[in-house]
Amino acid sequence: MPTVAQIEQALFQLAPKDLAFDWDNVGHLEGSPDQEVQRVLVALDVTENVVSEAEKLGCQLIVSHHPLMNVRWHQAEMQTLRPDRYLGRLLRRLVKADISVISMHTNLDIAPGGVNDALAEALRIEDPGPMPGDETGLCRVGRLRNPVKLSDFAGEVCKALHANGVRYAGDRPVEYIAVGGGACGDEIDAVIAAGCDTFVTSDLTYHQFLDAAPKGINLIDAGHFPTEDPVCAKIVAYLEKEFPQLIIIKSTSHKEVIQYFVEGE
Structure with a gap:
């Protein structure tokens, strides 16, 4: 073994x-x-x-x-x-x-096929690749097949990532998207400079949301766990391929811990 x-x-x-x-x-x-x-x-x-x-x-x-x-x-x-x-x-x-x-x-996070490629795949972003001008190599950018309303896309993000809820702000149609699994709020200016209309990440602050529309960017905070958890299935598949003699199991005990209460629901 x-x-x-x-x-x-x-x-x-x-x-x-x-x-x-x-x-x-x-x-x-x-x-x-x-x-x-x-x-x-x-x-x-x-x-x-x-x-x-x-x-x-x-x-x-x-x-x-x-x-x-x-x-x-x-x-x-x-x-x-x-x-x-x-x-x-x-x-x-x-x-x-x-x-x-x-x-x-x-x-x-940075590696091809890692966290951010897994996130882009989960959101069905077409032709994802490194974000232009991103010195960290963290984020990925790509397009939707057809532009959609921000509220509709936020709902699709929530569903695709099995999130308990998402937070979002902005007023632009969604087409050219950047993704950064986990806490990538420091990349917002780089996302704007790359010409993206929407950024999906997590752990965003009040002021980042407040500045979203004036800066011309949609922000979707889909949670730290939901934006990174898709990579676990990639690790399982990789290890199964490299070590077929092993039993590889994705945790079922570790889940999103943040819950949301929305008045009227």
């Missing part, structure tokens, strides 16, 4: 390590590189529910998108390994269960 190290190298063929942002933490983050693997669980995040699912399914490895540990997010928590703190408790559970973790993050 393949080892964790061999699976990590295969994943770096899909999403090369040198594509990751310099602050990021990608690759094999926990467990022994020599551990033999029979079952793999793929999930967007490593949560306590995901660890429980991996234990129940008898998985030796979790492959996640978001890093298990990252000093940008977990600087204080990474100073200890205490069971009364969330990260410490999670790490101790993984060690005790002998479950390894590999995380592919910003390198998978």
Whole structure:
């Protein structure tokens, strides 16, 4: 059976390590590189529910998108390994269960066939490609076959991504679209410069929505989880092709946690 190290190298063929942002933490983050693997669980995040699912399914490895540990997010928590703190408790559970973790993050955002190509495919955007002038390489742009109203497209985005709801602002017909899975609000000006009329991403602020119409851009915030989760199925398919002897499972315990209440519904 393949080892964790061999699976990590295969994943770096899909999403090369040198594509990751310099602050990021990608690759094999926990467990022994020599551990033999029979079952793999793929999930967007490593949560306590995901660890429980991996234990129940008898998985030796979790492959996640978001890093298990990252000093940008977990600087204080990474100073200890205490069971009364969330990260410490999670790490101790993984060690005790002998479950390894590999995380592919910003390198998978940028890589061909990664997060943003999976998002563009889910939204049926035609001929998606890198966004002109995008130095990060994150976003993808493409067109709809026919222009549609923003409200109609927002509904289609919600349905296609199985989101609990979407937030949107703007007043233009939708035709030339940029997508950026996860928190890509910093790319709005680059999206406008590329001539797009609509940007689908997540984690947008009030002021970004407020400025959307004056700047001539439609914004759709479809949620962090819904815009990135489509890549998990791509990882499953890739690993099944590379390691047909393995059992690869997409997590069913990890779902969108944000709920919406809309008055009158």
